[in-house]
Structures are given as structure tokens and as C-alpha cells.
Amino acid sequence: MNQPVGRPEGGVGEQDVLALLAELDRELIGLAPVKRRIRDVAALLVVDSARKAQHLPVAAPGLHMCFSGNPGTGKTTVALKMASILHQLGFVRKGHLVAVTRDDLVGQYIGHTAPKTREVLKRAMGGVLFIDEAYYLYRPENERDYGQEAIEILLQVMENQREDLVVILAGYKDRMARFFECNPGFSSRIAHHIDFPDYSGEELMQIADLMLERMGYQFDASARAAFDQYLDARMKQPHFANARSVRNALDRARLRHASRLFGQIAGADRETLSTISAQDILASRVLQGTSPAAGDV
Amino acid sequence: MRVTQGAFSFLPDLSDQQIKAQLEYCLRNDWAVSVEYTDDIHPRNTYWEMYGQPMFDLHDAAGVMSEITACRKTFPKHYIRVNAFDSTLGWETIRLSFLVNRPPEEPGFRLRRIESEGRVQRYAIEPYAMDKPAGRRY
Numbered sequence: 001m002n003q004p005v006g007r008p009e010g011g012v013g014e015q016d017v018l019a020l021l022a023e024l025d026r027e028l029i030g031l032a033p034v035k036r037r038i039r040d041v042a043a044l045l046v047v048d049s050a051r052k053a054q055h056l057p058v059a060a061p062g063l064h065m066c067f068s069g070n071p072g073t074g075k076t077t078v079a080l081k082m083a084s085i086l087h088q089l090g091f092v093r094k095g096h097l098v099a100v101t102r103d104d105l106v107g108q109y110i111g112h113t114a115p116k117t118r119e120v121l122k123r124a125m126g127g128v129l130f131i132d133e134a135y136y137l138y139r140p141e142n143e144r145d146y147g148q149e150a151i152e153i154l155l156q157v158m159e160n161q162r163e164d165l166v167v168i169l170a171g172y173k174d175r176m177a178r179f180f181e182c183n184p185g186f187s188s189r190i191a192h193h194i195d196f197p198d199y200s201g202e203e204l205m206q207i208a209d210l211m212l213e214r215m216g217y218q219f220d221a222s223a224r225a226a227f228d229q230y231l232d233a234r235m236k237q238p239h240f241a242n243a244r245s246v247r248n249a250l251d252r253a254r255l256r257h258a259s260r261l262f263g264q265i266a267g268a269d270r271e272t273l274s275t276i277s278a279q280d281i282l283a284s285r286v287l288q289g290t291s292p293a294a295g296d297v
Numbered sequence: 298m299r300v301t302q303g304a305f306s307f308l309p310d311l312s313d314q315q316i317k318a319q320l321e322y323c324l325r326n327d328w329a330v331s332v333e334y335t336d337d338i339h340p341r342n343t344y345w346e347m348y349g350q351p352m353f354d355l356h357d358a359a360g361v362m363s364e365i366t367a368c369r370k371t372f373p374k375h376y377i378r379v380n381a382f383d384s385t386l387g388w389e390t391i392r393l394s395f396l397v398n399r400p401p402e403e404p405g406f407r408l409r410r411i412e413s414e415g416r417v418q419r420y421a422i423e424p425y426a427m428d429k430p431a432g433r434r435y
Binding site: 093094096115119121122123125126127161164165 | 349350352354355356357358359360361363364
């Protein structure tokens with residue numbers, strides 16, 4: 001995944017980009033706005049290298065991004081992928097990802113924050129700096145909070161060293177909106193504000209299939225119908241966290257599957273060991289009509 | 298007199314682009330790069346002042362370059378060098394060290410002859426700049 005695609009001298013070919021986009025389509029389900037934006041950025045790069053060949057002026061595009069969306073919509077997953085995509089497109093030189101939160105940037109006492117933030121920025125040079133839950137950087141209730149200092153250094157580097165690193169912020173939508181309201185400078189320095197939509201039931205089903213495939217399981221026909229029913233019920237309940245809820249549900253189905261087989265393990269063949277059937281899913285409390293306590297039970 | 302210490306010192310001063318290429322080489326080998334400065338250029342002065350901490354876990358030369366730029370800004374007339382430390386077992390030492398900044402004028406070194414016991418002649422060298430107190434030498 002990290003290997004750069006073969007590209008002609010001095011630029012990226014259209015073929016490489018198409019291959020990359022196809023791969024993205026396979027690996028990420030739904031997320032149409034995200035894919036569209038990546039396509040735009042990729043197209044710009046191809047056009048730019050064609051422009052360079054014609055000696056037309058080329059400016060480095062601003063690539064800082066903000067991912068906002070509900071829990072479990074794939075923000076972190078896409079950010080991880082973004083580093084290698086940008087590397088393959090030739091926008092960043094090294095293509096590594098440095099994932100940080102407030103703790104890694106903000107110090108504990110006066111004079112601690114600036115070196116700490118700079119340290120992180122230096123590590124991220126040539127790659128992508130991913131700031132998860134970026135709104136925690138700014139704490140309006142404490143005016144002497146050191147977060148502000150980290151924000152200022154970040155902004156300065158985002159502006160002046162655009163070709164050296166790409167900053168991606170991520171967080172829940174409403175809180176990001178409030179964060180940008182308080183830091184308008186931040187908002188305007190980010191070229192791409194990308195919203196991650198909630199998944200539809202159908203997409204969630206595809207995600208479940210993909211997850212199971214990676215774990216080496218499969219649904220039988222009745223289990224698929226049961227899981228569909230489960231998703232319908234779960235989506236109506238509070239605290240639904242999209243793909244994360246799907247993963248949790250599958251994990252619990254695996255547990256039930258395991259305890260069903262427990263005690264008769266000697267006779268179990270490959271098929272039995274890897275097939276989740278309807279009873280593993282129907283036993284869920286979501287379908288029993290009792291409401292879940294907190295989170296997904 | 299041009300001071301020749303570290304690698305590449307008999308070549309013309311490296312341009313920023315060349316420094317960057319050397320740094321890329323260091324980082325590619327997983328060496329930790331650090332920036333140091335001094336205004337006491339005596340050849341036996343091995344321990345220079347550190348500018349910030351050694352930089353581990355870096356992937357790209359841009360990070361080191363920003364540190365060098367900051368150091369040059371703070372100490373425009375000092376000698377500044379870049380060290381690359383190899384932490385591999387068995388090496389655990391500086392693998393590459395070269396100057397990235399030098400004062401505009403380098404007055405050179407004075408040779409001192411010291412008369413010792415039994416009229417034995419001993420020699421010492423010291424930079425002319427050492428006559429002035431630290432910080433005002435170049």
C-alpha cells in the first residue's frame with residue numbers, strides 16, 4: 001500500500017490515478033463526498049503536471065483538510081488512508097502519518113507547549129499530521145489555556161510550510177463547527193472541509209460483509225436477513241455509531257457463535273467454525289425489545 | 298583562515314539544498330540528527346552547545362532544516378554543525394558531522410611557543426577570536 005505507483009518521470013499519469021481511485025472504491029464503502037474530493041485533488045495533480053510540461057505556472061495547492069461527521073463514519077480510517085494516497089499522488093514526500101490528540105501538542109506549564117508542538121510538527125514533516133478531536137485544542141472556558149498557543153504555532157506552519165506537511169483535523173460535526181467559530185483563522189486555512197455522511201442500511205450491510213471477510217467468517221442466508229433486521233432496529237435506537245456499531249454487533253455475534261460451539265468443538269468442521277447463523281444474531285438484546293443500557297448492548 | 302572541521306569542510310560551503318540532501322541520507326539510515334553551535338572553534342573543543350534536543354523519529358529533512366534556520370537566526374555569526382547519531386548496537390556513535398554555518402570572518406589561529414622544563418619547546422594553538430569574551434567573538 002505504501003509503495004508509490006510507477007509513474008513517468010516528473011509527474012503522475014492518468015492511469016496511476018485511475019488505478020488508485022479504483023482501489024479506494026473497493027476498500028471504502030459509501031462515502032461519496034470523500035471520494036469525490038479525492039478525485040478532484042488527484043485530477044488537479046494530473047493537470048498540474050501536464051501544465052508543468054507546457055511551462056505554465058503551477059502553484060502548490062492547499063491540502064489541509066477537516067473531516068467532520070458522526071461517530072463511526074470512517075474519519076480516522078480515511079485519514080490513515082489519505083497519507084498513503086497523497087504520497088502516491090506525489091503531494092507529500094514521505095507519506096507517513098503522525099496521529100496526535102491534544103495531549104501531544106499542549107504542554108502542562110508555561111513554555112512547555114511551543115517546543116512540544118514544534119517537536120510534533122517536525123516529526124510530521126514530509127507526511128500527514130492527523131489531529132483527532134481537534135476541538136479539544138481550544139478551551140474557551142479557560143482563557144489562560146495553553147491550547148491557544150499550540151493553535152497559533154500550528155496555523156503558522158500550516159501557512160508557511162504548505163509543501164512540507166498536510167494537516168488533517170477530525171471531529172464530530174457540531175463541535176468542529178463551534179471550534180471554527182472561535183478560530184476563524186483556522187477555518188480559512190483549511191481548503192477542504194469534508195462531511196462524512198451517515199451510512200445507509202445497505203452500506204452498513206456491505207461493511208458488515210467486508211468486516212466478516214477480513215475476520216474469516218461469513219453469514220449464512222438466514223443470518224444475513226437477521227442482521228438486516230438487527231440493523232433496522234439498531235439504527236432507530238440512540239447512540240448509533242454507524243460502522244463502529246456494526247463492528248461491535250459482529251464481535252458479539254462471534255461471541256455467541258463461540259459459546260454455541262463450545263463443548264462440541266471436536267466435531268466442528270471448517271464450515272461450522274466460520275459460519276454465523278441467525279440464532280447468533282437474533283439473541284441480541286436489540287431484537288429482544290429491551291432497550292440497550294449505554295452504547296451498544 | 299577557513300576552519301576545516303567535520304565532513305565536506307574542504308569543499309565550498311554546502312547550499313541549503315545540498316544540506317537537505319545530506320540530511321535525507323541521514324534520516325534514511327535512521328540516524329538521529331541534532332544541531333549544535335559554538336563560538337569556541339578550538340579543534341579540541343568537542344562538546345558544542347546543543348540547539349534543542351536531538352531529533353529522533355523524523356522522516357523528512359524539512360524538520361531539521363527548520364531547526365537549522367532557527368539556529369542561524371539566533372546565532373548568525375557562530376559556527377553551527379549538524380551531527381547524525383547512529384544508535385545501532387555496535388555503532389552508537391556520531392556517523393556524520395558537518396558545518397552548516399560559519400562566521401563571515403574567520404581570523405584564524407595563533408601559534409604559541411611555550412618554553413618548558415629543560416628548554417623543551419611545546420606548542421599551543423588558540424583562535425584569535427578567543428581573546429574576546431564568549432558571545433562577542435565573531
